Amino acid sequence: MKLFQEGGSATRRRVIIGAAVATAAIMALAGCATTGGSSSGGSSSKFSIAFVPKQLNNPYTDVELGGGKKAAAALSGVTYSVVGPNTASASSQVSYINTLTQKKINVIAIAANDPNAVCSALNQAKTGGAKIITFDSDTAKSCRSLFINQVNTADVASVELKQLGEQINYEGDFAILSATANATNQNAWIADMKADLKSDPKYSKMNLVTTVYGNDDDTTSFQVAQGLLSTYPNLKGIISPTTVGIAATARYLSTSSYKGKVILTGLGLPNQMRQYVKDGTVKEFALWDPAKIGQAAVYAAKALVAGTITGKTGDTFKAGSLGTLKVGADNTVIVGGPTEFDAANIDNYNF
Template sequence: MKKSNPRKMHHRFVVLSLLAGIAFIFTACSPAPPSDASSTQLVSKDNNKKKITICLIPKKKGLPYFTSCAKGAEEAAMELGNVELIYDGPTDGSPEKQASMIEQYTLKGVDVIAVSPNDPNVVAPALRKARARGIHVLSWDADAIQDSRDYFVNQATAEAIAHGMVNTMVKDLGGPETRADVAIVTAYLTAANQNVWIEHMKTHIDQQYPNLNLVAIKPSDEDQKLAFKVTQDLMKAYPDIKGFFGISSVSFPGAAEAVKQAGKTGQVMVTGLATPNSMRSYVEGGTVKSVVLWNTAELGYLTIKVGEALATGKLKQGDTSFDAGKLGKKKIAGDQVLLGDILVFTKENIHQYDF
């Protein structure tokens, strides 16, 4: 990096390159104008009712998992008519950015903030501030610290997710009697949600399945390529590994591809959390027997329903059930609204789902 010569500028080129850049950006933006699509500002025709603004904040914007949740949320907002839905979150999945978004929405004075916290500790101060301002706070998808939110729209507790994955793996491996080495490919080493799952998985394995031996936990830094590479290396370094848990939506397909390319389909099991679309080819090809997830669109739908009910006072403390429109009655346990059971996608049922 040396100083370039202070020579006469070529204005033409500057202008040209700037124009080229701007044109580039505009052409790229044109399929998705800012006013609609994913920011989803829905305007109802009925102006008599008071508008309720609900912010739905995902852990990481741009993940198909959250996009499919947002679709369900949109549907609920449309159905209710008095809800203005804002869907936005950090594209890089940074907890710090999520916290500052919550602070922004607090200042804007929205009615409900529904957040899927990346790191419950980091967002807690911001959520408490929002509650102090009279904003209804929900956590969805993953729980926040209890005193920083009103309700948790719970599709599955961290414990249930962890147990679900371990049980599925044991079943795929052929029952609790099979002795097997397994490994986990996680997101970042510091990823808060994944670390909680790992803890629960470890204790569950210790208590229930003494024949399962967890030999390694490796990060994939949310990079599919790295997940692929790590899985490849682990299979060679630990030839006895019989199962991989891909516990983020990026590490799961990466791990499955590595097993498939190593020609170990059927010998090495892979399971984890991901949307059915991204795993379809592996499930149909047999590399992956089961994918653990829940109905994401219903989760988004329920979250908006609960948010609206909370803001209009329809949902009161002590209620034990909640009328969730097309989903029917949902149970409320304490301060948690329960969506229902975990779904396990297999060859038999995966074609029924498209998200």
């Protein structure tokens, strides 16, 4: 009886160990299955760049990264990769930065989820020889060579006022339909617009009657737009500096009697606005082209690796179709002014 028992437990033991081994093997195989492109170093024209976005699978980020991928393909010898967390967390970004340090990636381009939390990891990468570029969302200045940013706040405000002014002959009432009441970007743009209205005599006959908030929610924005036009029957135009707000307002206008009479402008995504530009609801609107950010990052990386720039204020570098870019104050590169979209050029953009 004793013999039987011991035999039994030995088999059992073997089963358990076997299962553990099999599990581990599967994990490890899964781990190496997609280990394809590794980094390359070496000569100055060849380098590897890894993008670490705030989070993966964000449509806006995908367009940015697409620009980087295209630029990397255009330059020969550039190894391009993207790693990043699923949710916008800084600690997860740190783990990925560490893996990049270990792989000796030449340039890390990051949109930081926390300006400080990623710093020590970036500094470690720097010690290991990597160059650090931030895009969209900056880190503390000491942790990177360059920050690649969209556009100036003032440029956004002025292009929106200009677009509206041109269409209403710089005369009459208009309203702003914004995102949430405390949205940082939108409030900065609105403050700049108000300052422009006061200071520029060109806008003296334009009257901002109210600012309303659609909370960046499609339904709310639609209802708010509806309410706006019934409250202010003399309204000549609406500026909506948010992609959600402008699309919802355009949808309302296109089905109402105000179509073509009330001017709508603001910041919108070409893919969402295309039909309203084509049916005449909207004549023109603006946004930056996110792909340019990725493109500028890759060319800046090239210049940094080659040593032609160090990232100090006043440095300039060539960025393909973007022309020559200049490093401004705070080691920041502004990629360019807002892009204006109208019926003539909207089909050239897909995002």
